[in-house]
Amino acid sequence: MLLLFDIGNTNTHAGLANNRRVVKQTDIPTANWFNGAAAKLVRKFVGRARLDGVALCSVVPRATPFVREFIAQLGAPSTGSARKQIQQHAGTVPGVPMLELTPKTVCGVGIDYPKPDTIGPDRLANAVAARHHFGAPVVVLDFGTAVTFDVINRAGNYVGGIIAPGLAAMTDYLHEKTALLPRIKIHEIKTSIGKSTEEAMLVGAVHGYRGLVRELIGELKRELKTKHLPVVATGGYAKLIGSKLPEISAVEPNLTLEGLRLTWEATRSHGHL
Numbered sequence: 001m002l003l004l005f006d007i008g009n010t011n012t013h014a015g016l017a018n019n020r021r022v023v024k025q026t027d028i029p030t031a032n033w034f035n036g037a038a039a040k041l042v043r044k045f046v047g048r049a050r051l052d053g054v055a056l057c058s059v060v061p062r063a064t065p066f067v068r069e070f071i072a073q074l075g076a077p078s079t080g081s082a083r084k085q086i087q088q089h090a091g092t093v094p095g096v097p098m099l100e101l102t103p104k105t106v107c108g109v110g111i112d113y114p115k116p117d118t119i120g121p122d123r124l125a126n127a128v129a130a131r132h133h134f135g136a137p138v139v140v141l142d143f144g145t146a147v148t149f150d151v152i153n154r155a156g157n158y159v160g161g162i163i164a165p166g167l168a169a170m171t172d173y174l175h176e177k178t179a180l181l182p183r184i185k186i187h188e189i190k191t192s193i194g195k196s197t198e199e200a201m202l203v204g205a206v207h208g209y210r211g212l213v214r215e216l217i218g219e220l221k222r223e224l225k226t227k228h229l230p231v232v233a234t235g236g237y238a239k240l241i242g243s244k245l246p247e248i249s250a251v252e253p254n255l256t257l258e259g260l261r262l263t264w265e266a267t268r269s270h271g272h273l
Helices: 037-046 064-072 081-090 121-134 167-177 197-224 238-242 255-268
Strands: 002-007 011-017 022-029 053-058 098-100 138-143 146-152 157-165 231-235
Touching (some): 011 255, 022 255, 121 255, 157 167
Parallel strands (some): 138 231
Antiparallel strands (some): 138 146
16 A cells, blocks of 8 residues: 655645555644654554555645654565665655655656746646546646646646635635624525625635636636636535536545655656556
8 A cells, every 4th residue: 555645734634545546535734743643643544554655745844854754664665676666766764665746756747837846746746636637738726725726738747827815714814804704614605695794705705716716717728728628626625616616627635645646656667657
């Protein structure tokens, strides 16, 4: 089995995968890496599974060394050509072979971007999975703390994207910067005319956010000169926002983990998917 870590600002998304798909997933607060609690939670999550390797991506540089240290303490792997291949391409630490996805180690997409090192590795993992499963061109729409649009062009290259405030960030900001607007729990709302402060905020958040997404997808279609543009959504509010947006082709909660899995498999087979 392959252990996967997508280390985000709020949560570390952990997964277990075989050579075909992600079979198990859990979320662990990223802050728990700093107090030792994450290691215990991961060991419980892995259980008795035999690990052949670990693939990770991180947007929290402070947490990454703690994850590497944890990996170093995992049981020794079996030897063999697969292990040597991963070590050769990605480097390793004592314990199981480890692949850290970066612009230098990514497989499955090209990069046509002025400063590749500034691309979040989770965004590259998403791009790998989206291109593999949906072809190119394709757009990944990730609903996190920020909402990001990542664009893979017809040639299969990552070419850039769009960043907008996340849905929760917008509503939390209204609460924090005003005296009377409450903090709200975001959920579907059928009306377009709010009959309370909370309803009015929900209309602006949910319906308004769909409008933002729809307009930006339209701009991307015009920029890429295509009428058919698969859009793959992932992240916390992907299902909610995507439920009434026909422009979104699919909602894939484990897209980043799948991109890590595919990068591992590609590296193991000499860089070819």
